[in-house]
Amino acid sequence: MSNEIQQGTSDNTSVMSDEIWQDTSDEIQQNFTCEICIEPATLSQKFGHDANCVHNICFMCIASHIQSKIDDNICTINCPELDCEKTLIPMECRPMIPSSLFVKWSDCLCRSYVSTYKSCYCPYRDCSEPILNECNVATEKYACPACKRLVCYACRAPWHAGFRCSKASRETDENDVRFGRLLVRMQWSRCPKCGQAIERVAGCQFVKCRCRTSFCYLCGSQDCQHTRRNIVIIVMNIIITIFFMFIFLVGVEGNRN
Ligand SMILES: [Zn+2]
Ligand SMILES: [Zn+2]
Ligand SMILES: [Zn+2]
Ligand SMILES: [Zn+2]
Ligand SMILES: [Zn+2]
Ligand SMILES: [Zn+2]
Structure with a gap:
């Protein structure tokens, strides 16, 4: 019994490590150099706003950029790429930064949202x-x-x-x-x-x-x-009264003739 289990386990392990080795070899081929820290990083660690707007910046550098802004109480954060005028959107960056940083950022945004309203x-x-x-x-x-x-x-x-x-x-x-x-x-x-x-x-x-x-x-x-409306109502009443008195007088005159 115990022999069989050991056999199975060692088989699985060998398959797993093969896959990992293959993955790493793929990623090694697709490296880029982060332009902030000048360190090589894998493509899966490359920051982008969306598929069409990707920068040569690693996740680590994006996270520390956001962290430094939040430390200064700035929560509307511009993209660190010099030529890019986009602001960083928390939901976009969420998968790239530590969750504790995401929570801090959200709190910071919430506070600034409160201050814009009465x-x-x-x-x-x-x-x-x-x-x-x-x-x-x-x-x-x-x-x-x-x-x-x-x-x-x-x-x-x-x-x-x-x-x-x-x-x-x-x-x-x-x-x-x-x-x-x-x-x-x-x-x-x-x-x-x-x-x-x-x-x-x-x-x-x-x-x-x-x-x-x-x-x-x-x-x-x-x-x-209220008072202005009141005055309007009073004036309207006077006009209506005069109008009916006029009609009444015309009627009386007509009867006389
Ligand atoms: Zn970097
Ligand atoms: Zn950008
Ligand atoms: Zn209360
Ligand atoms: Zn009061
Ligand atoms: Zn009033
Ligand atoms: Zn008084």
């Missing part, structure tokens, strides 16, 4: 996750994707229901916070000038505070789309 870090200290506004939408209230708590994008602070940003830092007493939430729930508004909470019982959304400041009840602004 972003902030979650203001809650136990979270501090970056929050991206990828669509660059003009919203102030934002939920942190990690901890799900609400954040004010404008002032980069925990969400301050019912308070304007500038006021938020001053009025963070617990009662103020509670009142702020009530204000939002009751859909009350705040005077943009004196900060007085105002409840509109009925009527036009353009309200007047006791400090004589007029402002839009919906958004708290003194000149906003």
Whole structure:
């Protein structure tokens, strides 16, 4: 029994080493000299962007080029070949570089991606996750994707229901916070000038505070789309009223005749 097994093993080994020897001999015939390290390397170690754009640069040199850039916090990396204006693409280079380097490169790219968008870090200290506004939408209230708590994008602070940003830092007493939430729930508004909470019982959304400041009840602004739209609606109503009165008067005149 043991003889047979030994026989088989030695046979396999001899076949394997023959193949390896043949492979190496093929590769030796297809060597190139890397123009960065001036060392011979096998063709399978030759760097290229694609089949039509191959350089005389070995994988080792590409990897150390990428590594040195990432050490300098540069993650958009140009091709080291002087005549080539391409930038290196991580997915292209992935099979040619150590996987740990690929991960570092991806992290570096991710950080620079975050910094190109309007972003902030979650203001809650136990979270501090970056929050991206990828669509660059003009919203102030934002939920942190990690901890799900609400954040004010404008002032980069925990969400301050019912308070304007500038006021938020001053009025963070617990009662103020509670009142702020009530204000939002009751859909009350705040005077943009004196900060007085105002409840509109009925009527036009353009309200007047006791400090004589007029402002839009919906958004708290003194000149906003709501008020402009409101003025347009009022003017339209006046025109329509005059038009119908005119028709009515014409009708009365017609009946008299
Ligand atoms: Zn090289
Ligand atoms: Zn290139
Ligand atoms: Zn968070
Ligand atoms: Zn704010
Ligand atoms: Zn006021
Ligand atoms: Zn408004």
